[in-house]
Amino acid sequence: MRLVELFPAERATFFVHLFRSLPLRNDCLEPENGHDKNNEQECNRKNCNDQTDFLAKWERTGAGLVLKRYTHYLYNVNKVVSGTAMIMRQGSLDLLFEYTKTDSLRKHALAVEAAMRAYARKFGEDEEKWGTVGLLHDFDYEMYPQFPEHPMKGTDILKQHNYPEDVRRAILGHVPPMNVPRDTLMAKILFACDELCGFIVACAMVRPNKLADLEASSVKKKLKDKAFARGVNRDDIHKGIAELGVPLDEHITILISALRAVSHDLGL
Numbered sequence: 001m002r003l004v005e006l007f008p009a010e011r012a013t014f015f016v017h018l019f020r021s022l023p024l025r026n027d028c029l030e031p032e033n034g035h036d037k038n039n040e041q042e043c044n045r046k047n048c049n050d051q052t053d054f055l056a057k058w059e060r061t062g063a064g065l066v067l068k069r070y071t072h073y074l075y076n077v078n079k080v081v082s083g084t085a086m087i088m089r090q091g092s093l094d095l096l097f098e099y100t101k102t103d104s105l106r107k108h109a110l111a112v113e114a115a116m117r118a119y120a121r122k123f124g125e126d127e128e129k130w131g132t133v134g135l136l137h138d139f140d141y142e143m144y145p146q147f148p149e150h151p152m153k154g155t156d157i158l159k160q161h162n163y164p165e166d167v168r169r170a171i172l173g174h175v176p177p178m179n180v181p182r183d184t185l186m187a188k189i190l191f192a193c194d195e196l197c198g199f200i201v202a203c204a205m206v207r208p209n210k211l212a213d214l215e216a217s218s219v220k221k222k223l224k225d226k227a228f229a230r231g232v233n234r235d236d237i238h239k240g241i242a243e244l245g246v247p248l249d250e251h252i253t254i255l256i257s258a259l260r261a262v263s264h265d266l267g268l
């Protein structure tokens with residue numbers, strides 16, 4: 001088959017197979033799974049025989065050989081990057097769980113992490129870093145609920161653990177009396193997500209289907225009801241949205257879908 005015959009109809013299919021095969025290839029590349037570095041082609045056929053013959057077609061073309069090498073490179077990069085990210089997140093989770101024993105506060109951390117990750121993806125920013133800011137923004141609160149211990153104690157601990165300055169500064173900025181300017185997009189979004197995540201969770205908890213059918217319009221309606229979730233600071237919510245410059249509806253919709261993605265972890 002000539003290369004031109006594979007384009008464009010099968011191009012999309014190729015990439016679907018390529019990415020679907022990532023874990024397979026990672027497994028295959030493990031020596032304990034019989035990976036033979038000296039005979040990779042044979043090894044791949046032997047261990048990955050449930051892949052379609054699509055890659056095999058490509059292997060018979062010059063471009064296929066190049067792509068095959070590139071995919072091996074991709075598999076390894078994917079493994080290293082995702083492995084590092086997992087280790088980093090686990091370290092932050094350990095820190096959160098060490099200082100925070102309350103289930104609701106742990107869930108709040110996971111909710112704000114999900115919101116930060118959603119915004120990081122939306123703006124093409126560093127998802128791991130933004131997620132960390134969400135996960136750890138209140139990790140000291142249970143132990144040090146008074147201002148300025150929260151957030152000062154927490155950020156001191158984060159400094160001892162070598163968390164970057166912009167992460168600590170964003171966390172300081174989510175507590176208005178600190179008067180630390182929210183001068184990064186990450187800091188602005190943390191402030192805009194924090195109280196609203198709590199509010200959306202409160203809205204979901206009183207609904208039979210929880211987050212599943214919650215819409216921005218219901219959240220907006222509840223925001224006007226001063227008696228509902230009165231602990232949530234409406235002024236901070238509106239201030240955060242104004243600083244961010246995203247329409248309220250859009251912001252709420254982004255957060256609802258971010259929280260839905262982790263609804264199992266949130267018990268919603």
Ligand SMILES: [Fe+2]
Binds near residue numbers: 137141
């Ligand atoms: Fe806080």
Ligand SMILES: [Fe+2]
Binds near residue numbers: 108138194195
């Ligand atoms: Fe918070």
